[in-house]
Amino acid sequence: MAYGSVRGQLTRRAALFGGGAAVGAYAGAKLSSKVPSLVATQSLQPKGAADTLNDASLLNETPVFRHITIQENPGDALIARLRIEMDEARAEGRPFNVGAARHSMGGHAIPENGHAVTFDNGLLETDVTTLSYRVHPGARWSQVISALDLQGMSPKVMQSNNDFGVAATFCVNAHGWPVPHGPMGATVKSFFLLRPDGELMRVSRDEFPEIFNLTMGGYGLTGAIIDMEVEMVVNKRLVPTFQNISSRDFAPFFIGAIEAGDVNMAYGRLNVDRDRFFEDALMITYREEGDQLALPAASGSEAMSDAAALVFRAQLMNETAKDIRWWFESSLGPRINAGDVTRNSLLNEPVVTLDDGDPTRTDILHEYFVPPVRFAEFVTACQEVIPSSYQEMLNITLRYVAADRESVLAYAPGPRIACVMLFSQEMTLRAEADHRRMTEALIERTLELGGTYYLPYRPHARADQFLRGYPRAEEFVAAKLELDPDRLFRNMFWDTYLEGLV
Numbered sequence: 001m002a003y004g005s006v007r008g009q010l011t012r013r014a015a016l017f018g019g020g021a022a023v024g025a026y027a028g029a030k031l032s033s034k035v036p037s038l039v040a041t042q043s044l045q046p047k048g049a050a051d052t053l054n055d056a057s058l059l060n061e062t063p064v065f066r067h068i069t070i071q072e073n074p075g076d077a078l079i080a081r082l083r084i085e086m087d088e089a090r091a092e093g094r095p096f097n098v099g100a101a102r103h104s105m106g107g108h109a110i111p112e113n114g115h116a117v118t119f120d121n122g123l124l125e126t127d128v129t130t131l132s133y134r135v136h137p138g139a140r141w142s143q144v145i146s147a148l149d150l151q152g153m154s155p156k157v158m159q160s161n162n163d164f165g166v167a168a169t170f171c172v173n174a175h176g177w178p179v180p181h182g183p184m185g186a187t188v189k190s191f192f193l194l195r196p197d198g199e200l201m202r203v204s205r206d207e208f209p210e211i212f213n214l215t216m217g218g219y220g221l222t223g224a225i226i227d228m229e230v231e232m233v234v235n236k237r238l239v240p241t242f243q244n245i246s247s248r249d250f251a252p253f254f255i256g257a258i259e260a261g262d263v264n265m266a267y268g269r270l271n272v273d274r275d276r277f278f279e280d281a282l283m284i285t286y287r288e289e290g291d292q293l294a295l296p297a298a299s300g301s302e303a304m305s306d307a308a309a310l311v312f313r314a315q316l317m318n319e320t321a322k323d324i325r326w327w328f329e330s331s332l333g334p335r336i337n338a339g340d341v342t343r344n345s346l347l348n349e350p351v352v353t354l355d356d357g358d359p360t361r362t363d364i365l366h367e368y369f370v371p372p373v374r375f376a377e378f379v380t381a382c383q384e385v386i387p388s389s390y391q392e393m394l395n396i397t398l399r400y401v402a403a404d405r406e407s408v409l410a411y412a413p414g415p416r417i418a419c420v421m422l423f424s425q426e427m428t429l430r431a432e433a434d435h436r437r438m439t440e441a442l443i444e445r446t447l448e449l450g451g452t453y454y455l456p457y458r459p460h461a462r463a464d465q466f467l468r469g470y471p472r473a474e475e476f477v478a479a480k481l482e483l484d485p486d487r488l489f490r491n492m493f494w495d496t497y498l499e500g501l502v
């Protein structure tokens with residue numbers, strides 16, 4: 001017994017000692033190990049699963065019940081097909097959504113487990129007497145430019161790329177380089193809307209103006225647009241002027257140029273290399289040339305653009321390439337791009353020009369709308385927030401957008417400098433978390449300056465930031481519920497930011 005107990009004690013002591021040594025050795029090995037946890041590197045790459053839709057972020061692979069493409073012209077057949085789909089969705093309690101290119105990066109055109117409809121039809125009829133055109137809502141801008149170009153006409157306002165749908169552009173109320181205009185919604189004269197209850201209505205500033213203002217920038221939540229009447233302008237031969245200035249002087253310089261009244265298209269750029277991050281600015285303004293005869297056909301991206309795209313992509317994690325790109329753009333560009341170009345050629349640029357083809361990374365856009373008098377402070381805010389993240393910023397383009405006093409979810413209640421940023425993001429959990437943190441910080445700083453952020457990008461704003469940036473959001477939700485009490489028209493933007501306000 002005693003022996004046994006001694007043996008037991010020895011055994012226990014030995015076991016404790018031996019065990020302690022083993023644990024110690026194990027812990028020591030672990031503590032001295034330099035291998036970090038790999039959990040955060042978990043990939044967010046899409047799986048390409050069946051019956052899913054994704055958007056341009058590639059981070060929103062989402063199951064849908066059904067996705068159909070409809071090609072009918074505006075008219076009875078199109079309406080009948082939509083009503084069948086809408087009735088089925090309503091009967092089954094599923095969401096319904098109409099989308100176009102599905103580039104918006106927060107699933108704005110994705111109804112989770114619902115019915116998704118894509119329009120595919122480029123119908124367009126011009127009326128030169130009213131300087132407007134009737135267009136299928138699903139027409140892409142590339143189709144619109146081709147049709148208008150043949151008649152010497154040009155879109156009045158559109159985004160910087162031509163892949164997007166016309167109604168989609170109205171529903172996000174996009175803007176671009178054309179000046180001195182407000183967002184694209186300002187150029188829409190009327191449209192036909194198939195309401196959530198299946199009724200068809202003509203909507204304009206005179207007929208149902210409250211629905212006009214809800215639908216402009218309303219992310220497809222008020223019904224399906226099935227026909228549109230949009231303003232156009234005469235296509236022009238333009239010549240560029242390039243001016244290098246300090247970023248802090250950019251706003252008065254830019255606004256001054258636009259207010260002078262002879263500029264047709266304009267944008268700005270800032271350098272993004274970390275040594276002189278956001279210190280230097282370049283302003284490019286396009287004015288009409290004296291000779292407006294025999295304009296060439298809209299060309300779009302050419303060899304120069306391809307070379308620029310190569311340099312652009314080389315910037316990824318390469319500060320030298322960022323320097324070279326800035327030199328390319330601010331010093332070489334003005335010499336080799338000094339020739340004339342038509343307005344339509346400038347607008348006719350596909351997104352694919354800048355695609356990097358790397359499946360482990362994705363391009364993420366941000367956009368901030370800043371009151372011009374606070375622009376220098378915005379530059380400082382960006383210098384404090386962006387380089388301390390580990391996101392790779394590849395570009396910032398600056399635009400002018402005139403006040404929008406119509407849409408309920410307006411991002412430019414006064415004139416704004418629109419700051420469009422492009423980041424290349426690793427598709428992992430850690431990158432997504434870092435990106436969210438950085439975006440929240442940038443939104444916070446922009447809100448403090450009296451500006452706001454753009455809604456079609458990643459859903460990284462906090463709910464309180466959304467409400468501060470879009471103070472009429474509750475009014476939007478109340479009006480939407482009156483029009484669509486069953487909440488038939490839904491998408492991931494509704495699910496993320498608006499459902500909680502019901």
Ligand SMILES: Cc1cc2nc3c(=O)[nH]c(=O)nc-3n(C[C@H](O)[C@H](O)[C@H](O)COP(=O)(O)OP(=O)(O)OC[C@H]3O[C@@H](n4cnc5c(N)ncnc54)[C@H](O)[C@@H]3O)c2cc1C
Nearest residue numbers: 100101102103104159160164165168171174175219220225
């Ligand atoms: C690379 C890139 C560049 C961009 N550049 C700019 C820019 O320069 N300026 C700018 O302002 N924005 C820009 N954006 C944002 C872009 O304008 C929007 O995301 C736009 O909506 C994309 O068009 P889409 O056809 O992909 O729309 P989708 O994402 O398919 O749809 C957008 C919204 O419109 C609704 N919708 C579409 N068609 C209809 C319809 N017929 N009836 C009712 N609702 C409808 C959808 O439900 C959805 O809510 C850019 C985006 C990307 C990815």
